[in-house]
Amino acid sequence: MVSLATNDRAALAWEVAASVPDPEVPCVTVADLGILRDVRFEGDVAVARVTPTYSGCPATLAIELAIETALLEAGFQARTERVFSPAWTTDWITEEGREKLRAYGIAPPVSGSNSIRALFGETVVACPKCGSDDTEKLSEFGSTACKAQYRCIACREPFDYFKCI
């Protein structure tokens, strides 16, 4: 059992939960993605609140289990809580998270994209390898719910784009 002053305890629990990697995009943590909302204490139990990225994201349960396990291993009693409101948006991905995605070869979501409103609106996505804007969408759907497939015309490299929602 961890015995720390209340503030230290909360900060440490956040630190532990925040460092859990996303199971499908392991280059970023749940905090980078903005899906870990907060960690609060109810008595001695650390309650981590998580917002799913997509309604049907199959990783949601795995993420909750990973966070709970990390907290348990750090000596906390822990549980997770799923919160839907407000809904997650890619705007919650941190600047650091965006950089990590780019370095990993995944183009980060374009902020303020018009992809919700426009029926056929196209977004300009820069190639994560060479930075060229000369890219084309191969498919709006990729290996996971949150990604689309693109190709760079300049360097010919195919890449994933983290869709903006």
Next chain:
Amino acid sequence: MAGSADLFAALIELADDQLILGHRLSEWSGRAPILEEDLALSNLALDLIGGSRNIYTYAGLVEGKGRDEDDLAYMRLEREYLNCLLVERGNDDFAQTMLRQLYFAALMQPYWQAALASNDETIRGIAGKAVKEMAYHVRHSAEWVIRLGDGTAQSAEKMQAAVVEMHPFTEELFTMSEAARACAKAGSLPDRESLRAEWSRTIASVFEQALLTVPEVRFPQSGGRQGRHGEEMGHILAELQYVQRTHPGLTW
């Protein structure tokens, strides 16, 4: 405030639509004409089934009898499912699958948009996710409807045949059950009828680009909202409920 029985029934209508359509789409997994489309249809199915889980869970809470998402999804009888007939229609060919998706999503996108103003916080949360997902369901299915409608002679013929086959089932998308009416009045869920104009505009705009014509519907088909389903529904449930019925009380 609508009674909890009304909210429960109206939520079940929504969740059943999503579960059954999601199940239909999942039947394409591993069978779609190209790999990209296989991934796309599986992704769309996941959105719908994932959304239905959230709605069932909330419906179970509202009902207050201790039923969870699995009880509601798997352990009801056919007549207790309240999905509209459109979503249970067979996949048949690619034209029919894409058109069914367009018809459904073209209503549900504005529906969830309107539900963002619900006075029920859980519904607002569910709507916040769904509205974005439905937007790309519309976009994806519309692209296909246009590509096939304005494609080869054969694809155009199949697309127009799908329209004739499926259009009679669209009227039921706007059916307001007593429960749905009570929830609309109470401000917890949107009024489907009020979204008809927007739906029609979307369909008209896509059909114009797809060179398709909206047929005159003399006999609109309905019954699902009262639990009266077509023959296909029994086949869907047989597959969907098999594990739970064979091993009652199983846990994952």
